[in-house]
Amino acid sequence: MDNQQVENFNHEVILDHIQSEHFKPSRTVLIAVDDSQNTIHSIQFAINHLLNSTTDQIVLIHARAKESSQLYLPILNAANPLFNAYKSSITEFMKHEKTLSNSLLKDLGQMFIQKGFNVRGISTAGDPRLVIQHKIDILHPDFVVMASHGKGMVARAILGSVSSYVLNNSKVPVLIVPFSE
Numbered sequence: 001m002d003n004q005q006v007e008n009f010n011h012e013v014i015l016d017h018i019q020s021e022h023f024k025p026s027r028t029v030l031i032a033v034d035d036s037q038n039t040i041h042s043i044q045f046a047i048n049h050l051l052n053s054t055t056d057q058i059v060l061i062h063a064r065a066k067e068s069s070q071l072y073l074p075i076l077n078a079a080n081p082l083f084n085a086y087k088s089s090i091t092e093f094m095k096h097e098k099t100l101s102n103s104l105l106k107d108l109g110q111m112f113i114q115k116g117f118n119v120r121g122i123s124t125a126g127d128p129r130l131v132i133q134h135k136i137d138i139l140h141p142d143f144v145v146m147a148s149h150g151k152g153m154v155a156r157a158i159l160g161s162v163s164s165y166v167l168n169n170s171k172v173p174v175l176i177v178p179f180s181e
Helices: 037-049 083-113 128-139 153-159 161-171
Strands: 012-015 027-032 055-062 117-123 143-147 174-177
Touching: 012 083, 012 161, 027 037, 027 128, 037 083, 037 143, 037 174, 055 083, 055 128, 083 117, 117 128, 128 143, 128 161, 143 161
Parallel strands: 027 055, 027 143, 055 117, 143 174
Antiparallel strands: 012 117
């Protein structure tokens, strides 16, 4: 991943819950989340089968839509009468996306807090594939947990697959929890 792709992923730590000031994690686990039932399934699977509340630091990462300055259409510039209306709509959309992302991280974080885990929630804007890979490169987690969304072959070819990208580019193990109905 080159520096132009990464740019500055502007992230916010939304949740930073430490059970004890003496906690020293032996593992860091990055869990990529979104607002799907598959994410909840993957979290429940991880809590029940993989994670240890006394040794693991959990880091939840949610990538929301890119910041509004990156969404302006090239044909809309300050001379275009639609520019200000479009800019205002995008700004409101981005505020709403940020609020939803923050709420999602707090809600999912509660699943871990209730089980006694140390958890941090990070919200950032950008392409989820690049955001997750960037956080892997910075945090060096012991492994990554992600949900699969069960896209068919055609949808994966057209839209791409976040989990496939991370699996193929990560330098740490990645567990993809299968789509569940």
